[in-house]
Amino acid sequence: xQYVLPNLQFSYAALEPWIDSLTMKVHHNGHHKAYVDKLNKxxxxxxxxxxxxxxxxxxxxxxxxxxxxxxxxxxxxxANHTLFWTILTPKSQQLASGNLTAAIASNFGSxxxxxxxxxxxxxxxxxxxxxWLAVDANRRMIIHTTKDHDTPISEGLQPxxxxxxxxxxxxxxxxxxxxxxxxxxxxxxxxxxIEKRWDQxxxxxxxxxxxxx
Ligand code: MN
Numbered sequence: 001x002q003y004v005l006p007n008l009q010f011s012y013a014a015l016e017p018w019i020d021s022l023t024m025k026v027h028h029n030g031h032h033k034a035y036v037d038k039l040n041k042x043x044x045x046x047x048x049x050x051x052x053x054x055x056x057x058x059x060x061x062x063x064x065x066x067x068x069x070x071x072x073x074x075x076x077x078x079a080n081h082t083l084f085w086t087i088l089t090p091k092s093q094q095l096a097s098g099n100l101t102a103a104i105a106s107n108f109g110s111x112x113x114x115x116x117x118x119x120x121x122x123x124x125x126x127x128x129x130x131x132w133l134a135v136d137a138n139r140r141m142i143i144h145t146t147k148d149h150d151t152p153i154s155e156g157l158q159p160x161x162x163x164x165x166x167x168x169x170x171x172x173x174x175x176x177x178x179x180x181x182x183x184x185x186x187x188x189x190x191x192x193x194i195e196k197r198w199d200q201x202x203x204x205x206x207x208x209x210x211x212x213x
Contacts, residue, residue: 003078008028017184019184020172031166035074035078043067046067073149084164088190089192097191107142118163136156137156161189
């Protein structure tokens with residue numbers, strides 16, 4: 001099986017002025033495409049490991065040692081970016097919707113408190129990585145960070161939303177000013193999609209197979 005770069009549900013320019021067109025194009029058709037291409041190349045001679053991406057990243061420790069690092073980096077890069085694109089939208093409501101609002105408030109105290117904690121994690125994280133709102137085995141929401149292209153799936157967590165804090169996600173426009181990128185991120189969040197993920201996790205229970213991308 002071949003992994004495929006997913007199409008975005010909007011144009012590269014659609015997230016302007018919050019995320020610029022050139023960054024979106026380089027990020028999707030440059031960085032993400034390179035992860036997909038490299039993953040296909042790495043697994044070309046290992047058909048047994050050409051698994052659905054969520055299954056593959058949940059079994060990284062069993063992948064043959066000689067290809068494990070490449071698979072981990074590129075499968076993680078592919079999976080994380082695929083999820084990231086789905087939780088962005090040009091038509092953001094900027095606030096959590098439906099029953100997700102109450103769930104966030106009950107986990108963090110308030111939506112504002114959640115935003116503050118998430119922002120702090122994003123600003124404090126050293127080097128390349130990702131910041132997540134994830135759900136643990138007890139269906140509690142937690143804020144979590146991973147380095148490189150590591151995924152919380154490997155730690156038994158289910159992701160609800162994610163922010164890419166690799167410099168390639170913001171450097172063209174904001175250079176070293178990650179706080180500006182973070183401020184803009186809150187304007188393009190797809191809360192309907194995030195709420196759907198929350199509903200699925202509540203309905204389906206807690207297994208890796210829930211994470212469909
Ligand atoms: Mn990225």
